[in-house]
Each structure stands twice: as C-alpha cells, then as structure tokens.
Amino acid sequence: MEKQTSFSETVTLNNGVTMPLLGLGTFHLRGLQDVTQSVDAALACGYRLFDTASVYRNEEELGHALHQLLPLHGLTRSDIFITSKLSPADLGKGAREACLRSLERLGCEYLDLYLIHWPGRQGWKSDDARNAKARQEAWKSMEDLYEARYIRAVGVSNYTETHLAELLTTCRVWPAVLQVEFHPWLPQKSLLNWCRENGVSLQAYSSLGCGDLLNKEEVKKVAKAHRKTTSQVLLRWALKQGVGVIPKSADPSRIKSNFDVWDFDLSEEDMQELSGDGKEHRYCWNPKGVA
Structure with missing residues (x-):
C-alpha cells in the first residue's frame, strides 16, 4: 500500500460549517430496499455525506434508511451531512414550502446544505428573462430558512459564472x-478559479463522466500505475484539487471501493496524463444558455 497522504477528508465552508469532501450520491437510487442497502454499506465504510434532491424522488426512503441505520452504526443525526436541492418546478416564491416539504420527507429538523438545483424554472424557456427574478426570490427564501436554522448552509447547482x-x-x-459537472474532460478551470477567489466550495457530480471515462486509456494507465481502479483515480483527480465528490452506486462493493481513495496521491505527471483533449465534454445538462 502506498504511503498515506495528508489530504483532508473535510472542507470548512465559508460560514464555518464542516462538510465531508466525499459523499454518496443518490441520483437514480429508488426503493426503500435499495436505498437502505446502499446507505448501510456507505455508513459501514465511512461515508458521512448523503446527497439527494426533490427531483430524485427518494428523500422519504433516504430519511427512513438513516433513521433506521444510524443507531445501528453508533451514529446520530449530527454525525452526518445531508444535502437536498430545490426542484426547478419550485424555483421562485415556492422555495420555502419546497424546502419544508423536503425536511418533512427526510424526517429531519434541519438540512446541512440546501441548493438551488437549476438556474431556470421548469416549464420556462432557457432564455426567459423571468428566470433571473425566480432565482432571486428562491435565494431570499433560502436565506430566511438559513437564518431560522432550518438550513446550515446554502448553495447552488449548475450555476455559471454569470449566474x-x-x-x-x-x-x-x-x-x-x-x-x-466536473471531471478531466470538463475541468471547468475558470469556474474553479472563481470559486477559490470567492470562497465558494466546488463539489463535483458525474465525476466518472456517466461511466464513459472509466474506459479511457489515459485513466486506465494511471490506475494501473497506482494499482487502483479507474473510478478511484477519477475521484482522486477532483479531490486533489480540493473539489468534493459524490459518486453514486447501488453496489455495496463499489460504494466501498469509491471510498478507498485516501491512501494514494496523483503526481503532476498523472494530472497531466488525465488532462483530456482540451475540449469541453458534457455528459449532463448545459446551463450556459439559461438567462
């Protein structure tokens, strides 16, 4: 085994809240049995951050699983970090009620982090000028919830530098x-620099490029050199830059493997090897056209 690195497993957000850098994503994870199995495996190997969203339609299952499993793992609510997100359908004045519904479904008194999921409102065209006002209204509601301590930290998802x-x-x-979305084929360098300059913590989704990057020859080469999996290398690529990751899986062995990223480092040569082809490859949604 390679020498243990000194990388921190948490980041202190700009309001003093501590957030794990590696968490379990739950997109496409449905059904109480599957959610419970995944959460159980995650808690067992050390995950303490769980990322969900209203549009994932699994908040209730996640809440049930955590309520059942935390005592079995010797943990309490304060030991874990729960993130949820505002549905684009509720962007605007409906944000407060939407957040409270998420809390009810999760069975929680507070969220550790609540994000605006998308900069545009569902049903409106991307270039609709009303999107900007809806974002502002939603943020004000989230600020009120933050100040009332329903939320420990607030943030956004899929925002551009303009937003x-x-x-x-x-x-x-x-x-x-x-x-x-953040990975070697979409490194978002300008956005990452903006976050660093403005004290905002960047967190990646689709770190594996929806699975496509796992078979890239560059990734396999680096993984072989470190005797690690390609997914572990891609996750470490982000973590090395101080970027959080939330890989999703329903497979307990893969959940464990994705957490086993703290005992190796990537050299500058490795990072260069993983730098992609210089083009922007998105596997998910592109928010750049949202007014």
Whole structure:
C-alpha cells in the first residue's frame, strides 16, 4: 500500500460549517430496499455525506434508511451531512414550502446544505428573462430558512459564472457550495478559479463522466500505475484539487471501493496524463444558455 497522504477528508465552508469532501450520491437510487442497502454499506465504510434532491424522488426512503441505520452504526443525526436541492418546478416564491416539504420527507429538523438545483424554472424557456427574478426570490427564501436554522448552509447547482456574479450583487448570505459537472474532460478551470477567489466550495457530480471515462486509456494507465481502479483515480483527480465528490452506486462493493481513495496521491505527471483533449465534454445538462 502506498504511503498515506495528508489530504483532508473535510472542507470548512465559508460560514464555518464542516462538510465531508466525499459523499454518496443518490441520483437514480429508488426503493426503500435499495436505498437502505446502499446507505448501510456507505455508513459501514465511512461515508458521512448523503446527497439527494426533490427531483430524485427518494428523500422519504433516504430519511427512513438513516433513521433506521444510524443507531445501528453508533451514529446520530449530527454525525452526518445531508444535502437536498430545490426542484426547478419550485424555483421562485415556492422555495420555502419546497424546502419544508423536503425536511418533512427526510424526517429531519434541519438540512446541512440546501441548493438551488437549476438556474431556470421548469416549464420556462432557457432564455426567459423571468428566470433571473425566480432565482432571486428562491435565494431570499433560502436565506430566511438559513437564518431560522432550518438550513446550515446554502448553495447552488449548475450555476455559471454569470449566474454567480448576479447572485453576489443581491444576496445577504454568501453561497457556500457550487455543485456542477466536473471531471478531466470538463475541468471547468475558470469556474474553479472563481470559486477559490470567492470562497465558494466546488463539489463535483458525474465525476466518472456517466461511466464513459472509466474506459479511457489515459485513466486506465494511471490506475494501473497506482494499482487502483479507474473510478478511484477519477475521484482522486477532483479531490486533489480540493473539489468534493459524490459518486453514486447501488453496489455495496463499489460504494466501498469509491471510498478507498485516501491512501494514494496523483503526481503532476498523472494530472497531466488525465488532462483530456482540451475540449469541453458534457455528459449532463448545459446551463450556459439559461438567462
């Protein structure tokens, strides 16, 4: 085994809240049995962050699983970090009620992090000028919930630098986290630099490029050199840059493997090897056209 690195497993957000850098994503994870199995495996190997969203339609199952499993693992609610997200259908004045519904479904008194999931409202065209006002209204509701301690930290997902700059002109609570698609074929360097300069923690989704990057020859080469899996290398690529990751899986062995990323490092040569082809490859949604 390679020498243990000194990488931190947590990040302190700009409001002082501590967030694990590696968590379990739950997109496409449905049904109480599957959710419970995945959460059980995750808790057993050390996961303490669980990422869900209203649109995932699994908040209730996740809440039941955590309520059942935390005592069995010797844990309490304060030992874990729960993130949920505002549905695009509720962007605007409905944000407060939407957040409270998420809390009810999860069976929690508070969320550790609540994000605006998408910068546009469901049913509106991307270029609809009303999107900006809906974002502002939603953020104000989230600030109120934050100040009332229903939420420990607030943030956004799929925002561009333009959306972020707009937010900073009106907000009274600074965004703590930005969650976006981020991997070697979409390194988002400008966005990462913006986050570093403005004290916002970047968190990656689709770190594996929806599975496509696992078979890239560059990734396999680095993985072979470190005797690690390609998924472990891709996750470490983000973590090395201080970017959080939330890999999703329903397979207990893969959940465990995805957490086994703290005992090796990537060299600058490795990072260069994993730098992609210089083009922007998105496997998910592109928010750049949202007004």
